[in-house]
Amino acid sequence: xxxxxxxxxxxxxxxxxxxxxxxxxxxxxxxxxxxxxxxxxxxxxxxxxxxxxxxxxxxxxxxxxxxxxxxxxxxxxxxxxxxxxxxxxxxxxxxxxxxxxxxxxxxxxxxxxxxxxxxxxxxxxxxxxxxxxxxxxxxxxxxxxxxxxxxxxxxxxxxxxxxxxxxxxxxxxxxxxxxxxxxxxxxxxxxxxxxxxxxxxxxxxxxxxxxxxx
Numbered sequence: 274x275x276x277x278x279x280x281x282x283x284x285x286x287x288x289x290x291x292x293x294x295x296x297x298x299x300x301x302x303x304x305x306x307x308x309x310x311x312x313x314x315x316x317x318x319x320x321x322x323x324x325x326x327x328x329x330x331x332x333x334x335x336x337x338x339x340x341x342x343x344x345x346x347x348x349x350x351x352x353x354x355x356x357x358x359x360x361x362x363x364x365x366x367x368x369x370x371x372x373x374x375x376x377x378x379x380x381x382x383x384x385x386x387x388x389x390x391x392x393x394x395x396x397x398x399x400x401x402x403x404x405x406x407x408x409x410x411x412x413x414x415x416x417x418x419x420x421x422x423x424x425x426x427x428x429x430x431x432x433x434x435x436x437x438x439x440x441x442x443x444x445x446x447x448x449x450x451x452x453x454x455x456x457x458x459x460x461x462x463x464x465x466x467x468x469x470x471x472x473x474x475x476x477x478x479x480x481x482x483x484x485x486x487x
Contacts, residue, residue, distance in 0.1 A: 323364065327354040331445065331469035334368075337452055338462025342375040345385065345452035345462050349392075350425075351445040351469045359433045361474065366425035367392035367447035371455055382420030387412040387453030387461075392424045393446045395468065396483060402448050411453050429484050434477040441482035445469045 334348040350366040371385040387409025393402030406424055408417040428443070451463035476482060 323352065324354045324362070327352050327362075327364065330472050333445075333467060333469045335464065335467040337450060337464040338454075339374060340454050340458075340460040340462070341456035342373055343383070343454045343456050344372050344374050345454060346370050346372060347390065347447045347450045347452075347464060347467050349445040349447045349467050349469045351394075351443070351472050353472075356430070359477070361431050361433055362427055363429045363431070363443060363472070364425060365392060365394045365428045365445045366423060367445070367450075368421060368423050369447070369450055369452060370421040371452065383455055384417045384420050385409065385422075385452050386417070386455045386459050387414075388417055388422055388451070390422065390424065390450045391448045392426065393448055394428050395444050395446055397442055400446065400448075402446070405449070409453055411459060429482075431474070431482070431484055432477040432480055434475045434480075436475060438475040438478055439482075440473060440475055442471045442473050443483070444471045 329350060329352050331351045332348060333350075334346055337345040337347055339345070346369070348368040350364075350368065352364040352366065354362040354364065356362060367390060369385070369388050369390045371383050373379055373381045373383060385408075387407075389405055389407050389412070391402045391405050393400060395401075403424070403426060406422075407414045408422065410416050431441070446466055446468045448466045449463075450467075451461055453459050453461050
C-alpha cells in the first residue's frame, strides 16, 4: 500500500460517523455474531459527506414491522471509493426510519419515538458490528430529531489485484434493530438483521481481505 494512501486515510477518514437526515420514499427502495458494547446516544449533527467518487454498490431495505399508520424500515448499504489506480475503500452504512403507511402523506417519513440500531459487516466465517446506537426520550436518551438515522464507517482499504489474484467477499448489515413507532401506545418492533448481497473483489497477493484503516 502506498505511503501517500495510508497518510490520506489517517488524516482524512472517519472510523465512525453518525448522521440524521431526511429522505424520500424512493430512497429506501432496494437496489440491485456481533461484539457487545454499551449503548451510546446518536449524534444529532449531520455527518460529513462521503469522499468524492463514492458509489453505492448495494442498498438493501426491509420492513421491520408496523402498527397504526406507521411502519419501521431498516437498510444496509455497501459503498466503495476508488483511490488511485488500485486502491479501494469499502464503506458500510445502515439506515433506520419510520414511514407513514396511510394518507395524508402516505410514504412520508417522520421521526421514530425511539431507535436501537447497529451497523456492521460480514465476511466468510465471521461478522462484526459497531456499538449500539440509541435515540428517543422514551428510551431514556435524547429524542430522535430526524425522520432517518444513518450510521456509517470505513470498513477497509484494500489494494486490488487481477482476476487471478486471491478472491474476497464482504457484505453490509444492520443488526439487532428495534424501533418504537410514533403512534398510540408506542409499540416496539424489531428485527435481527438485514444484509446486502456479497460484494466480491480480488486483492493484491500478500494483502488481507480486510485491512482496517488506521
